[in-house]
Amino acid sequence: MEIVVLDGYCLNHGDLDWSAFEALGSFSVYDRTPYDKIVERMGSAEIMITNKCIIDEGVLEKLENLRYIGVLATGYNNIDVSACKRRGIVVTNVPSYSTESVVQSVFGLILELYIGIGSQSASVKRGDWAKAPDFCYYPMGLRELSGKTLGIIGYGSIGRRVKEVALAFGMKVIVNTRTKRVPEDGFRYVTREELFSESDIVTLHCPLTDENKGMINSAAISLMKPGAIILNTARGGLIVSSELCEALKTGRIAGAGLDVAEREPPAADDPLIAQPNVIVTPHTAWATHEARERLMKKAALNLEAFLKGTPLNVV
8 A cells, every 4th residue: 555645744844753654555655745746746646634735626537546635634625525535535634633822822822812921021121120110111012811701613522522611711702604603601602693793712712614704704704792802713814914914903893813814824914914903823733743643543543443434534
């Protein structure tokens, strides 16, 4: 069985090993593969392992031996799953490996926007404290999380864990999800419009679909409280960047915490990223060492299960 990893660097940049995959067949790994090299590098291989390579009809029709695509992620919007099903190609993903890592990044972004620990430290290092006439000074407005309303869009494993941490901070929690749920204590399920209008902080934890692409747009923002903040650690396409950028410029939205962008990597002159009230991390909320170890292990188990005829986590 020939196994090809098309874009392995994001998962393993030298601090993990591929031995679990190597034990399952002939194995090749590329750090990155541009679209026009996918077919060449796959050759006659039956097994494709990829994270973000675009696998569309044009690629699939040229890979006659392909039997399996293992996605090194939870999201799989880069794969034409319908075309794979027509060809009998099994596609699997890896759910829930990064929950704890993403949740800590969510609250890292929130805390930076609310109390600016990094900004305060930078001010001190510039010498501002040494020059202050008092024992303390306020380089920015500081706010408490307790009592604020957190609106969570998407209630999978990450959304649920974000809720638990928010409640521990003394926050009020409201949730919007496309899946019908039984009411639970401690928070409320609401419509998306209610969530936008009631939340002090809106955080996105849903997949990118045709239905919710660009859900954060000028119409949604018009419903939000003046001074609300928006977080996105899910997919960049959930936000219309130009419309969020305008709301940040005018102060309609007080700040944004982003781990993803519409285009990745973004343009050097991306105006949204340039806004002073935006905190940006380079799509690394998922990427702690511990989370990547779990991802590697679970992805190998997915492939092993497929080879035994009992595939897991099929999408």
